[in-house]
Amino acid sequence: MESGEAFQPFNWSVGRHGSMFLKELKDNKAFYGVKCPKCGRVYVPPRKVCGRCYVAMDERVKVSDEGEVVVCTIIQFGFVDPSTGYQQPVPYGYAFIRLDGADTLLPFFLDSTDPKKVRVGARVKAVFEEKRTGSIADIKHFEILD
Amino acid sequence: MGKKVAIVGFGQTYQRSSRKDVNGVELINEAVHTALSDAELTINDIDAIVIGNMDHFEGVNYVDCWSAEGSGAVMKPIFKLTTGGTTGTTVAMCGYYHVASGMFDRVLAIGWEKNSESDTTGAIVTAFNPVWERTRFGGAIAGLAVEASKYMDNYGVTERDGARVAVRERLHALNNPYSQLHQEWMKGMEVDQIVDLLVTSEQNQMLAYPLRMSDMCPRTDGAAAVIFASEDVAEKIAPTPAWVVSTHNRHNYVFLGDINWDRNDTLETAAKKVFEDAGIKEPLKEIDVCELYMPYSYAGLKWMESIGFCGPGEGPKLVWDGVTDMDGELPVNPSGGVMSSNPIGATAIIRVGEGALQIMGKAGDRQVQKDVNYALCTGFGGCNWADVMLLGKKKPS
């Protein structure tokens, strides 16, 4: 990975389900999760094992690009994002989002810093980058609908 | 079930935002030296050592190796642990297990951190998945702010409720010379008045809604050491040893997005198991003092509910009623807690040490004014895991 001017020799694997997730984002602007055969939970982002049931998961399930804010904040303090080496532009809205059809939450940033809009229960929809590269950054942000 | 184990000594450094007068090894040595004096032991009496910090923070790995002269580990067995915020309680648990196993009679457990030498947020985020979670995560402050958002939404909790907890912590810290924050300006003011000031002052910067500066713990340099001894020697070393009645920890899921934001499941489950072991049915009545690892103010509301001191949504009333103040039914954090001093790798072992002091009657100006039979000590880590240790005056049967 690159970090500012520097290069860090990290090269993380996201596994087969994770690769599928990123490929679907890039090619189809679509979100795919994976469903536990035992408890039926749909995990987004997807991974191989349901820790609760301790069984392997293989059933891929399409979920919505819309969802609900479950927890949120507006980040106002400056810090360096260690993934990029750059100072984050603050303030920004940040939320854990439950996409419709998923059971787990996806952490991402929002298009708003309005305290009236950045709230628990707000409906949101993913906005994608024009040029997508197969990275989580292909999602520009989540737009608050109401 | 192994040997019974007690705490027979505790030492901590003066915790300050920057301890430039000592390096890491010397800071560790200060805590060890104080603990040995407290127990009237020498390093020759110590059979084994466990030590922990977040070496990512200072960017120096393998503290067990490079600090051997400061920790007293030269030619002794030493083990290192790193579990984030819980590091201190984890080294305490490990010290306990070492002695309970019957393999060692006297074990020194050390936690330390020099946050003035660190990039804490940069290091904290390395506990989280680089692809799915790190993007604009914001580290500990953001992680705690989102928890507060749900708690406030669920129960109609306000910023004043959070501030009320912060005021308690800072008032208690005024009694503790080891604590970093001493907010003398609060002295002699009404609690309501301080709360109003905190939630309206523009100087009290908003970090991540609803968390202002006053709702968060500081960054601290400090170290602490606890000496665990087996039942064969404990009573010979200390007149009133603080017995480990029970200890448990719990972890949950890989991603923060998997956890249940309505409840602190790990703390709830670990506490429940500890109370079950001790036969405690009504924690609020039966626990005499609590050193709760709370890195931010709203934890002093929600996590009180997780432990079972009150029902869901009842945390604010408990705190406003003064139940958790020094003279209340359940004094919480007589030391001033994490919000007044947070040398991360040491923070949780300070909770254990402070709990032990309360049982031993050695807490000085911060000693609670009642008989302490049970002290509950907790640790919390960023991926939402929890350690709980219950100390008691009576040797467990």
Ligand SMILES: [Zn+2]
């Ligand atoms: Zn399952």
